[in-house]
Amino acid sequence: MSQNSELEISVGDLIPSPTTQYQAQTILGNGVYGVVIQCRNVTTDETVALKMIKSMENIDCAKEEEVTLQTMKALHSDRFNIVRFIESFTYKGHYCLVFEHLDMDLQKFKQISPGQHLQLKQIRPILQQLATSLEFLNSAGIIHADLKPDNIMLVDHVRKPLKVKVIDFGLAFDDPEEQIGDLLQPLWYR
Template sequence: MPDNFQVEEGAMLYSKSSAYEVQYLLGRGSFGEVAQCRKFATNENVAIKVIRSRHSIEDAKSEEDILKQMKLLNSHFFNIVVWNYSFQYKERYCIEFEKLDINLHEFLQKRSSMSLKLKEIRPIVQQLAIALDFLDVVDIVHGDLKPENIMMVDHVRQPLKVKLIDFGLAVNNSAQHTGETMQTLYYRSPEILLGNEFNGAIDVWSLGCIAAEMFTGNVLFPGSDEYDMKSYKLSDNPKVCDCEHESFFDLLTKMLMVDAADRITPSQILEHALITMSQLSGDSKSCSHVKSCFSQSSDEEEDDDLEVASSSTAIPAGQTESGGLSSDEHTPFAGHTAEKKRKRDGGKTTKKTPLLKRKRDQAKPCSSSAKKRKTVHFNENLEDSVNKLLNKTVEVPSKKRKRADEETCPEERSGCKRRVNFFSP
């Protein structure tokens, strides 16, 4: 392929099964480009990642292996992007995916406050927890969970329906990658910062950071480098006035435990009161905030649409509202409920139950005496852990594994210099 070849509007790519016409670029980086293309064989729009450098091509083939492995296990049922096909075109390596919409970061930028309401955050967190639970079962660590790698399927017709993309840093044997630098800086977990052994808990940490960012409109840990990331400490505990917010902060606390062994697992997130909405039982439905989640107002059409999305997009593909599978579907994960040992479970053997048939915990009902404001003790364990962490002198791991297009500190990103209200430098 000539050196002057450019992936641009009107350019053509060819595989053994189809020709592709580039319609427009979706993104560009040092690895290559991502473009929306028209696939002539099926006359549909797809997304194609076009990799140009030899080093990036090797990484892309590793990503392809993981995508193939997940597809054989029906990953499309669990809010993970659909991989279609890969092919070599001259000196370029091309990976074809289903075409999705905008990413979560772009979605947040469309909001004046760059934040979401809890009734919007809930289905997004639930869908991502389903994706992480699937990865946990098949022993894959995503390693780069961030708003840019969370895609809206169709933010107009399917509001809040999301899928996880970009498995370029994913690993399926994390023990062999100890000491490697993974994760984008803002969402990097303590064990990666310290160069310790890691597992899927690093993705849960990233999800906690993203959940806080969706709620506040600010990056939770806007550090400029690894040492700066260790300098943040908790400030005054936030005050909340209803059970739903209390439940959110409780989940956030559990996702952001510094010790990975104490961090909540994806399956436990799905059973948390915020996700099951068990905290809204009983008299708590008389609260004004809760009423706003159930009522429909003609002068708030946008909120009405989002409420419908909150109830519909929270259900995985093939699953009914009652939590089971539809009559014409079979559990896509049958035969894959193998027992496995996980370090965060203390090395005990735990048996995975089917992802779509888990029994939800019955949380205690929320008291309706919300007139009296309550103070949530936000993550006291996290504060103690952070303080211990700050007292340690730690060398930055010398072994690096990061994307070729990763910036040391994406300072251009909106909100990176602002501090979240419950953290102070």
């Protein structure tokens, strides 16, 4: 399962947190800063997504993301189509953030759709949920700064078709004045 020399995780590995242990099942995604691993909470048998930061250099960014996630959680963000944050901890020097497990991102869903595009009857409920998320973020004073199809996840495309949640608050911020001149969004989505 290892996809980074600094980060060795294998299927079946137990990753302990202060509250439970997570058993690694498969890699869901691998980005510049971290890897997302599908895990099973050994105590509750719940499937979760564990985002493990690859490098010590990026721990400060991960902790800033956690502050944003904790702020939103206190405001019941899971009621507004925002991914549910569960906990954070450090494992072998890697900072970990644990989230509810979601099905697939909007980009992948589009690829499996007939004709590889979404129909209007699919777009409407998705946009309505995104508007709910954005209204919540605005009321909380948070700017996502990286909203793209890869960061919009379907909860369960079979049992809850078109139910979506926003993920990845690694670039989120709450004071636009502090960000003047910073590159905030990947160039592809400008």
